[in-house]
Amino acid sequence: MDLEKLSDSLCFGGRQQRWRHRSATLGCEMSFSVYLPPQAEAGAPLPVLYWLSGLTCTDENFVQKAGAQRTAAQLGLILVCPDTSPRGAEVARAPDGEWDLGLSAGFYLNASEAPWASHYRMHDYVADELPSLIEAHFPASDRRAISGHSMGGHGALVTALRRPGRYRSVSAFAPICHPCDCPWGQKAFRHYLGDDESRWQAWDASVLIGQAQERLPLLIDQGEADAFLASQLRPEALVAAASAAGYPLTLRRHPGYDHSYFFIASLIDEHLHHHAKALGRLAS
Numbered sequence: 001m002d003l004e005k006l007s008d009s010l011c012f013g014g015r016q017q018r019w020r021h022r023s024a025t026l027g028c029e030m031s032f033s034v035y036l037p038p039q040a041e042a043g044a045p046l047p048v049l050y051w052l053s054g055l056t057c058t059d060e061n062f063v064q065k066a067g068a069q070r071t072a073a074q075l076g077l078i079l080v081c082p083d084t085s086p087r088g089a090e091v092a093r094a095p096d097g098e099w100d101l102g103l104s105a106g107f108y109l110n111a112s113e114a115p116w117a118s119h120y121r122m123h124d125y126v127a128d129e130l131p132s133l134i135e136a137h138f139p140a141s142d143r144r145a146i147s148g149h150s151m152g153g154h155g156a157l158v159t160a161l162r163r164p165g166r167y168r169s170v171s172a173f174a175p176i177c178h179p180c181d182c183p184w185g186q187k188a189f190r191h192y193l194g195d196d197e198s199r200w201q202a203w204d205a206s207v208l209i210g211q212a213q214e215r216l217p218l219l220i221d222q223g224e225a226d227a228f229l230a231s232q233l234r235p236e237a238l239v240a241a242a243s244a245a246g247y248p249l250t251l252r253r254h255p256g257y258d259h260s261y262f263f264i265a266s267l268i269d270e271h272l273h274h275h276a277k278a279l280g281r282l283a284s
């Protein structure tokens, strides 16, 4: 596996890096960002928090805006941020001006429909190919946690729920909680998965939580001033489904916070502590 280093900066005593590789799963070149805390110098494997960003993002939004590195350095957590869709000239794209489909809008699923199916396999990339690469090339253990924002919050929830045993904890900021029943999700699922809505359910956290095999520590933060809250995010659907299934869910609603990275930056430390406890880096 060829890995090309694109950048490498000292950050809170650790390294903030960006890498490029050829993804066999996605059939294109992909970039990802990784933060290696100072403890990585010693070489002993450290646990990894995978972060999935939202619509219009790349692997760089979180590392530049969330301010997670200071606490990751204290806790000894590696942070890995994949891109939000396959990339490159060979990859299908939405018509100009549509930012909620195609590039930067992969929805962390495996598409079944043309023209998307040949490259849009972000679920397999995030759950399988990327962790294998990280664990082979960096001082990373197989203790994994997953988190994300908006479309990436949906991705974190669905990835953890679909893949029992792979993650120790999960969290999300302002996730799309019930994509089968909101405009962003319906548009993406119709294109990527086809018109048969019964096939959408395998990618909807509010459905999957009712079938969950394991109970992970699950934390969700939601801003009350988020412009997408009522129309797109629908946390009440996930709360109802979790309650019916007896799945413990901590959902915190925060007055005044919007959908931006300012909200994420305000609460990211609490998410890092949530994951550090499950990953054995803090007393629980």
Ligand SMILES: N[C@@H](CCC(=O)N[C@@H](CS)C(=O)NCC(=O)O)C(=O)O
Residues within 6 Å of the ligand: 053, 054, 055, 056, 057, 061, 065, 099, 149, 150, 151, 259, 260, 261
């Ligand atoms: N472009 C959209 C907003 C898209 C948006 O809010 N994207 C979120 C994720 S869903 C984000 O993280 N944007 C990038 C950023 O804030 O750095 C609009 O104008 O309404």
